[in-house]
């Protein structure tokens with residue numbers, strides 16, 4: 142027996158891996174382009190960070206931490222928000238979590254009652270859909286418009302606000318499109334949120350992984366609208382497996398007092414995020430290192446190569462990524478004719494070539510007719526991957 146809550150969870154990014162395992166058993170080489178984890182490729186956690194983790198443990202930081210997070214880490218995060226985004230966020234307004242994943246759990250647990258709605262960008266990262274449903278809420282997708290470089294369709298967003306809407310979520314740089322929302326669109330979303338008295342939730346996990354366009358912090362564009370930012374150490378610091386992140390409240394008019402207290406209770410009820418990981422993370426802010434810049438440099442090369450190859454394949458169109466490490470090409474199924482849906486395409490591609498992507502419909506209805514590919518593998522592997530995709534489509 143299993144509860145409805147659990148039965149309804151879907152996570153295409155990992156579901157496709159089950160099929161990949163079956164294909165692997167037949168002896169085929171698998172190219173994993175499905176999971177957004179740089180550490181599964183040739184990126185490594187910087188040595189000074191792993192050493193800091195070992196030292197934290199040797200130095201006895203092995204206890205339950207403060208439920209809201211180690212004070213010194215929250216102070217460092219507060220300073221970094223000032224440096225990066227010119228935000229004045231008091232360390233008391235920061236909660237350390239087990240990744241952005243837990244931050245989203247906390248926020249939706251505290252905000253969503255049965256039948257209430259969360260506005261999320263579509264195509265969407267599946268976690269937002271799953272978690273909203275988990276709390277008996279209704280995820281409502283506002284369109285990201287591929288014709289407009291995947292920018293949010295503001296009219297669609299406005300039309301979808303109802304008296305049940307609890308918040309508007311922004312994810313920029315975006316997963317799965319790999320595109321940053323422009324400053325203009327972010328500001329328009331903030332203004333609409335202000336008009337309807339709604340808070341904005343901002344998933345900023347890829348804020349430091351950008352290419353041509355600069356990241357804009359939604360909170361920095363808001364004078365009075367509450368913005369709850371979520372970020373973490375997984376991607377920019379190559380620490381996916383450590384499970385460490387945080388949320389922060391930009392709340393100039395003190396509208397979030399109840400929400401903050403609710404989340405503090407949730408945080409206490411789950412004791413704490415990993416204590417040794419938090420002590421190690423403090424060192425990231427105290428140490429000069431260019432690991433993020435280096436990572437972005439090699440990702441840019443891999444993106445350029447992947448985009449160039451994709452563009453040459455007939456039947457596939459793609460908007461180039463301006464952030465994160467995903468491309469989300471459209472598969473013209475009508476023109477290609479061999480496959481009915483994006484899922485058929487992705488599964489057939491996997492079975493015939495070993496190239497494991499994620500079918501776009503796994504990112505909600507706006508993702509249909511697409512696949513998501515990471516450009517995390519090295520250039521050698523990418524060359525093999527795109528040769529396979531090219532032959533397969535032909």
Ligand SMILES: Cc1ncc(COP(=O)(O)O)c(C=O)c1O
Pocket residue numbers: 177239240241242243266312315316344346372373374375381384385386
């Ligand atoms: C948009 C987005 N948010 C959150 C996460 C998860 O972040 P964390 O590792 O901090 O839980 C991911 C992971 O892929 C992501 O793509």
